Amino acid sequence: MSDHHMKKSVSINNDIFEFYLSEKKIQTKIRQMARQINKEYRGKAPVFIGVLNGSFVFMADLLRYITVDCEVDFLKLSSYGHTKISSGKIRLLEDLNCDLKGRDIIVVEDIVDSGLSADFIIRLVRAHKPRSVKVASLLLKEAALKSNVKIDYIGFRIPHIFVIGYGLDYAQKARNLRDIYQLK
Ligand code: IMP
Ligand code: MG
Numbered sequence: 001m002s003d004h005h006m007k008k009s010v011s012i013n014n015d016i017f018e019f020y021l022s023e024k025k026i027q028t029k030i031r032q033m034a035r036q037i038n039k040e041y042r043g044k045a046p047v048f049i050g051v052l053n054g055s056f057v058f059m060a061d062l063l064r065y066i067t068v069d070c071e072v073d074f075l076k077l078s079s080y081g082h083t084k085i086s087s088g089k090i091r092l093l094e095d096l097n098c099d100l101k102g103r104d105i106i107v108v109e110d111i112v113d114s115g116l117s118a119d120f121i122i123r124l125v126r127a128h129k130p131r132s133v134k135v136a137s138l139l140l141k142e143a144a145l146k147s148n149v150k151i152d153y154i155g156f157r158i159p160h161i162f163v164i165g166y167g168l169d170y171a172q173k174a175r176n177l178r179d180i181y182q183l184k
Pocket of ligand 2: 054111
């Protein structure tokens with residue numbers, strides 16, 4: 001049976017979302033990503049920088065598969081407001097609290113759509129003069145391929161759909177869902 005038929009849909013604010021990606025598939029993918037990071041950062045001590053709010057679930061799971069010395073910090077951006085369409089305006093709501101000079105940085109994103117947020121964060125991080133900056137995103141929408149940002153670790157490439165769950169919200173709801181759902 002395909003993933004698609006295993007679970008029911010959910011309703012949020014009168015919109016119907018259909019099951020899209022299982023918790024199991026997500027975890028398998030994250031383990032693979034962590035294995036690659038552990039290999040590539042052997043002997044290093046990367047700083048993982050999560051982008052709030054969406055990346056907190058992914059960060060928590062990814063970090064627990066990381067075996068190299070590492071640190072974690074978060075920054076908070078606002079771009080989506082309360083809708084399903086990006087405003088395109090990015091505001092920094094909360095800045096970083098750690099010294100990134102000479103460090104190896106891995107930016108952790110839940111999803112990259114237009115790539116505007118990722119581009120904004122990369123510039124912000126680079127201003128701290130780190131040794132290296134890479135980006136890990138659980139999901140990558142095809143629109144991102146048209147932007148200039150390079151996503152180094154990609155969980156799943158998805159089409160232009162709106163997804164929720166596993167940290168991703170719709171008007172701040174649905175972040176608690178263990179699986180990922182797509183807007184019908
Ligand atoms: P970008 O700047 O267009 O790449 O958008 C990135 C941010 O928009 C992500 O970090 C998410 O917070 C949000 N976002 C983009 N697509 C979705 C989606 O399908 N569901 C929920 N949030 C999304
Ligand atoms: Mg986000």
